[in-house]
Amino acid sequence: MSGALANRRVLVTAGPTYEDIDPVRFIGNRSSGKMGFAIAEAAAARGASVVLVAGPVSLATPAGVERVDVRSAAQMREAVLARLPVDVYISAAAVADYTPADTAEQKIKKGAGAMTLELVPTVDILAEVAAHGQRPRLVVGFAAETSDVGRNARGKLEAKGLDMIAANRVGVAGSGFESDDNALSVYWPGGARELGPGPKTRLAGELLDLVSLRLA
Ligand code: CTP
Numbered sequence: 001m002s003g004a005l006a007n008r009r010v011l012v013t014a015g016p017t018y019e020d021i022d023p024v025r026f027i028g029n030r031s032s033g034k035m036g037f038a039i040a041e042a043a044a045a046r047g048a049s050v051v052l053v054a055g056p057v058s059l060a061t062p063a064g065v066e067r068v069d070v071r072s073a074a075q076m077r078e079a080v081l082a083r084l085p086v087d088v089y090i091s092a093a094a095v096a097d098y099t100p101a102d103t104a105e106q107k108i109k110k111g112a113g114a115m116t117l118e119l120v121p122t123v124d125i126l127a128e129v130a131a132h133g134q135r136p137r138l139v140v141g142f143a144a145e146t147s148d149v150g151r152n153a154r155g156k157l158e159a160k161g162l163d164m165i166a167a168n169r170v171g172v173a174g175s176g177f178e179s180d181d182n183a184l185s186v187y188w189p190g191g192a193r194e195l196g197p198g199p200k201t202r203l204a205g206e207l208l209d210l211v212s213l214r215l216a
Contacts, residue, residue: 009088011086017094022103025107028096054068088139138164184203
């Protein structure tokens with residue numbers, strides 16, 4: 001197999017994370033995992049050696065991809081760090097930014113009044129990978145934006161020390177979390193490209209074309 005991704009080690013994260021409150025409740029989000037799974041599948045088809053760290057999703061494992069299932073942001077972080085070094089890291093997962101300060105061992109009973117849940121920040125896995133001693137050659141992030149897409153995405157590119165960021169426009173019909181289609185605005189230092197709208201499977205290939213160009 002030829003091409004910039006042939007025989008490269010590619011690590012992809014996908015899906016939501018679930019942050020447990022007690023044995024029956026959790027904080028999650030609406031990520032379907034489809035974009036990350038499509039990227040993993042397309043990278044494997046290009047001859048890369050692909051590990052897919054997946055949050056809780058009901059999707060079939062793409063052909064030729066090694067899958068690691070995790071639940072929480074902390075577990076996703078552990079799985080990712082254990083797989084370094086890699087050549088390319090693509091962070092498509094919708095990782096929780098906050099997690100409960102404590103997970104109750106017993107189901108929390110309702111009381112009479114209001115209840116407050118204390119949340120603490122999770123580690124930003126993407127920023128950590130980008131600053132890691134075994135930093136992948138290419139670190140690609142995602143951003144979910146509802147407004148000011150370019151400015152916000154470029155801000156994250158810079159703040160997290162990324163090589164590329166793909167901004168999803170959420171809250172727009174025909175793109176985003178549960179849809180089979182998406183539209184991405186991709187930014188890298190000195191360049192930008194609009195991908196789609198179109199099927200996530202096609203966009204995954206187009207994103208990998210940009211990744212390949214940056215790698216070459
Ligand atoms: N990310 C991560 N670890 C976290 C949180 C996010 O690796 N604990 C990654 C996601 O996989 C994604 C990117 O960081 O690639 C999203 O960045 P984030 O700053 O969370 O942006 P948004 O989700 O767009 O949220 P916000 O605008 O609220 O910052």
